[in-house]
Amino acid sequence: MLGIDDPYIWLGYLASILSALGCLVYGAYYWKEGNEAKTVKSSSKKTVTQDGDPIPANLE
Amino acid sequence: MAVSISVLILFLIVYLGATFYVAYLGYKKNSQPEGYMLAGRGVHPAIMALSYGAAFISTSAIIGFGGVAASLGMGLLWLVFMNIFFGIFIAFVVFGPRTRRMGLNLGAITYPEFIGKRFQSKFIQAFSGLLIGVFMPLYASSVIIGAGRFLETTLGVNYNIALIIFTIIIASYVIKGGLLSVMYVDAMQAILMILGMGFILIYTYSMLGGVTEAHQALTNMANLVPPALVAQGHQGWTSMPTFGSPIWWTMISTIIMGVGIGVLAQPQLAVRFMTVKDDRSLKRAVAIGGPFLLMMVGVAYAIGALSNVYFYRTMGKISLQVVPDGNTDLIMPTFLNHALPEMFVAIFMLCLLAAAMSTAAAQFHTMGTAIGYDVYQQSIMKGKSKATVHVTKIGIAFTILVAVILAYILPGSIIARATAMFMGLCTAAFLPLFIGALFWKRTTKAGATASLVIGSLSSLFWLTFVHAKEAAPLKICMAIFGKETLLSGTWTLVDPILIATPLSFLALVVVSFVTPQLSPEFLKKAFRLRFEDEEENLEKASSSTADSAGV
Numbered sequence: 001m002l003g004i005d006d007p008y009i010w011l012g013y014l015a016s017i018l019s020a021l022g023c024l025v026y027g028a029y030y031w032k033e034g035n036e037a038k039t040v041k042s043s044s045k046k047t048v049t050q051d052g053d054p055i056p057a058n059l060e
Numbered sequence: 061m062a063v064s065i066s067v068l069i070l071f072l073i074v075y076l077g078a079t080f081y082v083a084y085l086g087y088k089k090n091s092q093p094e095g096y097m098l099a100g101r102g103v104h105p106a107i108m109a110l111s112y113g114a115a116f117i118s119t120s121a122i123i124g125f126g127g128v129a130a131s132l133g134m135g136l137l138w139l140v141f142m143n144i145f146f147g148i149f150i151a152f153v154v155f156g157p158r159t160r161r162m163g164l165n166l167g168a169i170t171y172p173e174f175i176g177k178r179f180q181s182k183f184i185q186a187f188s189g190l191l192i193g194v195f196m197p198l199y200a201s202s203v204i205i206g207a208g209r210f211l212e213t214t215l216g217v218n219y220n221i222a223l224i225i226f227t228i229i230i231a232s233y234v235i236k237g238g239l240l241s242v243m244y245v246d247a248m249q250a251i252l253m254i255l256g257m258g259f260i261l262i263y264t265y266s267m268l269g270g271v272t273e274a275h276q277a278l279t280n281m282a283n284l285v286p287p288a289l290v291a292q293g294h295q296g297w298t299s300m301p302t303f304g305s306p307i308w309w310t311m312i313s314t315i316i317m318g319v320g321i322g323v324l325a326q327p328q329l330a331v332r333f334m335t336v337k338d339d340r341s342l343k344r345a346v347a348i349g350g351p352f353l354l355m356m357v358g359v360a361y362a363i364g365a366l367s368n369v370y371f372y373r374t375m376g377k378i379s380l381q382v383v384p385d386g387n388t389d390l391i392m393p394t395f396l397n398h399a400l401p402e403m404f405v406a407i408f409m410l411c412l413l414a415a416a417m418s419t420a421a422a423q424f425h426t427m428g429t430a431i432g433y434d435v436y437q438q439s440i441m442k443g444k445s446k447a448t449v450h451v452t453k454i455g456i457a458f459t460i461l462v463a464v465i466l467a468y469i470l471p472g473s474i475i476a477r478a479t480a481m482f483m484g485l486c487t488a489a490f491l492p493l494f495i496g497a498l499f500w501k502r503t504t505k506a507g508a509t510a511s512l513v514i515g516s517l518s519s520l521f522w523l524t525f526v527h528a529k530e531a532a533p534l535k536i537c538m539a540i541f542g543k544e545t546l547l548s549g550t551w552t553l554v555d556p557i558l559i560a561t562p563l564s565f566l567a568l569v570v571v572s573f574v575t576p577q578l579s580p581e582f583l584k585k586a587f588r589l590r591f592e593d594e595e596e597n598l599e600k601a602s603s604s605t606a607d608s609a610g611v
Binding site for chain 2: 009021028
């Protein structure tokens with residue numbers, strides 16, 4: 001594979017790249033999740049009564 | 061060197077101009093001690109990850125280990141995987157969040173203060189501050205010597221002047237700007253390093269005909285391995301050495317020792333966990349840290365091994381035969397000078413200088429705060445002095461001066477071992493108690509103290525009297541006992557880490573079980589979640605509620 005015959009070497013080659021990609025995906029997930037949570041939080045702020053109680057979904 | 065001096069000087073001026081501008085941006089934001097010591101605890105995850113990576117990766121990781129890959133082959137790529145997994149993922153996801161939260165809960169602003177407050181012990185703070193303040197200058201001196209030699213060979217300037225200029229440039233922004241300046245400059249340097257390594261990666265593979273073709277050419281060169289290396293187990297640069305052979309052991313021990321488990325206990329790196337505002341920032345930082353390490357060590361090892369193909373095609377020799385005395389440290393510089401266009405050699409020179417500067421800056425800041433803040437202000441003055449930042453600045457200036465003096469007076473053989481000595485000492489002294497502090501509530505003040513003292517003393521004893529690589533050049537054993545090492549045979553090859561770290565762990569566990577635990581109220585305070593993390597959990601809950609409600 002990739003011009004390398006020994007599986008212990010190409011596995012190491014792939015493991016390095018996949019671990020870096022894994023880090024990228026993991027970090028990106030928390031980046032995205034944080035932004036989504038903020039959006040939900042700010043939109044949910046608009047749907048509260050004067051007392052701060054959430055408006056029931058069927059009245060929105 | 062192939063690159064013209066005028067081109068390099070031009071690049072250097074632009075680079076230094078950018079360095080000072082970025083450092084100034086950091087300086088403008090610093091005002092309080094927390095800003096100076098911990099960059100204000102609100103650093104962007106990307107800046108934190110790049111700064112951590114740049115401080116982690118020194119010039120020797122690229123040049124030294126790249127040369128080792130040219131000699132031993134691509135088996136070293138497993139070290140890249142281990143570096144990313146332990147050095148980034150485990151560090152940021154497992155160690156980082158607890159360090160950040162606990163540091164904030166206890167009001168700690170340096171690494172020695174963190175472990176000192178966690179175990180309610182001024183002794184632990186002072187002892188670890190002293191350990192860092194005394195031994196880190198030795199490690200720093202090896203980095204500034206490397207940079208001085210590098211400037212001497214590339215620019216042709218006098219070594220002594222090069223060393224002084226390099227130190228003054230870094231000292232100026234570390235002392236004036238504090239950690240935020242250091243981290244901003246680190247991040248800029250890290251970007252430069254990514255560009256440099258990225259270019260080398262693409263250029264080398266395309267020069268050799270593509271990824272598979274380049275690897276295949278290296279595979280086909282297995283018959284060119286020198287007979288002396290074949291006899292020791294070398295089976296080619298794209299094959300693992302013969303199981304159990306001397307080269308197999310060398311490779312495995314290099315991988316295991318170089319994994320970076322010790323990195324988890326490095327004060328200059330661990331302190332960076334406390335610079336971000338919440339746990340989520342640390343998890344986000346993983347996205348930058350992992351690929352950054354791949355671009356540094358992954359590229360260096362792959363290209364190091366592939367340099368054999370280049371040299372064979374252009375000179376009919378393998379890399380080890382191109383450099384004088386088979387010195388692996390010279391393989392990467394020789395390859396880059398021969399293979400790269402002049403302009404990019406200059407960029408890569410800056411990339412290496414950036415790697416040295418970022419590591420040195422992190423060391424200067426950590427050893428200075430240890431002496432100025434932890435030892436002088438908190439331990440000797442008992443926290444009475446209010447001029448924290450001022451005292452810390454004096455501490456940084458003092459320890460930098462010590463590092464420079466050491467660089468001039470110590471023999472090269474000791475300096476060459478300084479990095480390994482400091483890494484080993486940090487692992488044995490700090491790793492067990494750091495793990496205890498973060499993950500084992502049963503760890504007691506006495507257990508942590510015993511671990512710190514036994515770990516550091518046993519490590520120092522082993523490297524002074526038993527481990528031949530340090531004991532011989534230090535000559536202390538020779539002066540006292542009339543022989544290079546106290547023990548003989550295999551013992552003299554066993555690294556201090558392998559002796560001192562288990563002893564330190566043992567001391568932590570045994571003493572903790574027989575001494576009284578810290579109060580439950582204190583432990584509750586130390587381990588509690590922070591507001592921002594509770595908010596994160598609430599956000600998660602509200603987002604899942606919103607999902608289920610169809611918002």
